[in-house]
Amino acid sequence: MKSEIISIGDEVLIGQIINTNAAFLGEQLLLAGMPARRTVVVGDEPGEIADAITAAWTRSEVVIATGGLGPTHDDVTRSAITAMFDSDLVFSEAVFADVQAFFERRGRTMLPVHRDQALVPACAEAIRNPVGTAPGFHIRRDGKHLFVLPGVPDEMKVMTTSHIMPLLRSICDTRIAVRTLQTTGIPESNLADLLGAPDSLPDGVSLAFLPSTYGIRLRISARDTRQGEAEELCRTASALIAAKAGDFIFGESTTTLAEVVGALLRDRGLRLAVAESCTGGTLAAMLTDVPGSSDYFNRGVVTYSNESKIDILRVDESILLSHGAVSPLVAMMMAENVRKSAGVDFGLSTTGIAGPGGATAQKPVGVVWVGFSSSDTSFACKYLFGEDRIRTRQRASQAALDLLRRHLLGFPRSSHIVSETVILT
């Protein structure tokens, strides 16, 4: 079965609001076994709304439209659709009771305009809104389904999961299984090389590469009429990919690298401290974004000035002068000294040129040394991350976490990205 999503609202079209509704619905439709083939965004204009819905209705069996159902003058979806289906608006006592109950719960006064929220197209069945005033509606015709929901994300979500999804599951016997593997430390093209031709995967499995600042996510999906088989196909494909991409894979789904490293540290009762120069707090923030990180994250220092590197980290002034702050020796001393002063198991550090200023011929914008220190080893790795300041800071933080993950799991260091490694202990 085919499905489409229609988002209605000027504010989405002009970028005032990011279309998170379509992302939510896209995922739900995929899980229901009828992935959306198209999403269309139109403004609050009856002709455009009717056009978009008519075209989707012609192509697909299931259409979900959101937005433009509120009580104000720019909410024209309901009347556009009523006209399109040559129907009339009728007053629904049941919906009116819901609207009244909503205002009572909030202790707010109902205005005349809210009474009109109980008007529903005669050709439709109302979908009750448990968290707002605008009902949705559902039109069935010739085995096709049009669902229309309010655009407020919380209202749209609860109405989708409580009303639409059970119905879609009952009419569609295809299931899609999805697994996402997350990699870091390897560029997209090298990863594609490593995995080889897509036909090495079982029939019926698709593989997509989803790049982000932090690495490439691999989305494996399989479609089947029996849930078990699709899941099994995904599992097999996932194992095949894991055998090839091995230690570049750090987790599944939406897990962050900081969560993975945090879980490893917590399980083993180990603790971490970090010393940051070019990442300026980004690494500590990634670690402490994880709830419960105080179990293993002891402290961080952002030694942005040479003075603070000397003060807090006891980095030797003569080394700062002779080697420069952006150097493997300083990176290692930062990692080692923060580890020792905190009395913890691991120290990580970053020092580099995030840019746009500060570059020299030997040290271009994007160069970062990441330092690592444990009781038995210290080393520093050099990375080249490109010209974007914010991205360099994020990628350097991710690289530091990956050094620790690889150390904890006994993996070798990544052969990609890192262009030079110095081991001094």
Place this chain on the structure above:
Amino acid sequence: MKSEIISIGDEVLIGQIINTNAAFLGEQLLLAGMPARRTVVVGDEPGEIADAITAAWTRSEVVIATGGLGPTHDDVTRSAITAMFDSDLVFSEAVFADVQAFFERRGRTMLPVHRDQALVPACAEAIRNPVGTAPGFHIRRDGKHLFVLPGVPDEMKVMTTSHIMPLLRSICDTRIAVRTLQTTGIPESNLADLLGAPDSLPDGVSLAFLPSTYGIRLRISARDTRQGEAEELCRTASALIAAKAGDFIFGESTTTLAEVVGALLRDRGLRLAVAESCTGGTLAAMLTDVPGSSDYFNRGVVTYSNESKIDILRVDESILLSHGAVSPLVAMMMAENVRKSAGVDFGLSTTGIAGPGGATAQKPVGVVWVGFSSSDTSFACKYLFGEDRIRTRQRASQAALDLLRRHLLGFPRSSHIVSETVILT
């Protein structure tokens, strides 16, 4: 003139990626005076891509498509469009030189697949990609324009602002003037109250409230065929609003509060250090996201454990035990001690319950004390930021910066959000 946006990629359609590209392009097209009438999202399927582009191309003078230009097998946009325009791919030496230079800058090895990035449809002009390997292209026909860009947001953005926007501005004589004022420290409904009825603004001016984690942005826009008049209307409206919202406005456009505070510090030759507990590096990262912040940002410490608060910040252990780490006294001591140990002019600190764990009856999730210290005053302010961990950390960091901004500009502390203030000097 009419415009449309087409986003290409299964990952967008199935909700794995939220379509921020379309929001960015929607805003840009609005600014160019040709607001998008429709956005369409299709998957990585040549037939669907050609269908969507053909339909948009029939209806509108300007079409911008993004996505599916990378080097892997699921990147099919280029071939779909080449076929649609009955053209061929030709090798571009100029693009190839860009791709080579990209790999040299990164110190990475170019693979055979990257050579193909230099293939461009013969009917198109290449749009150079300064931050990635996939070029965009531009097809002109019968006074219409089709732009095709990579889907990686940073690449798409820079190519839009540097190449497409100047061209669109030259072909469209309608101008929309836009000014955005950024506020922080005041909830949306209070701000609306403060500004009064929208009809107090000049005719032809629209005002939109755009809420974000960091505050409410006020977008003022006016449309005119003569640039001067629209600009003038926006300026007048902006002055009227500034007179009412006064010290809640910290800047214009996309300026961050960290940039504003940074510029104030630099101008006056003053320096800052921060001590973070619940924000865990977020505040330091916000400050150091700004290029050149080493001029005024001396150091940060992330004292996540009580032990590190005692070690690094010399917070009295008995006070930690009697008052708790989340207390005004500890917030003030953290700010004062980091200022003194760094030998700088200002210290800022955060200590709170970001959640989900750690709450007590007296200290619910979302409570944060922000500390401030200068040579002549120390104080702490209490905030209640709600249940979302990440948002609380961001809002607490923003609140800390706003305390410093208000201090530097001689403004009183915000009467909103802050539910309690203790001044102990």
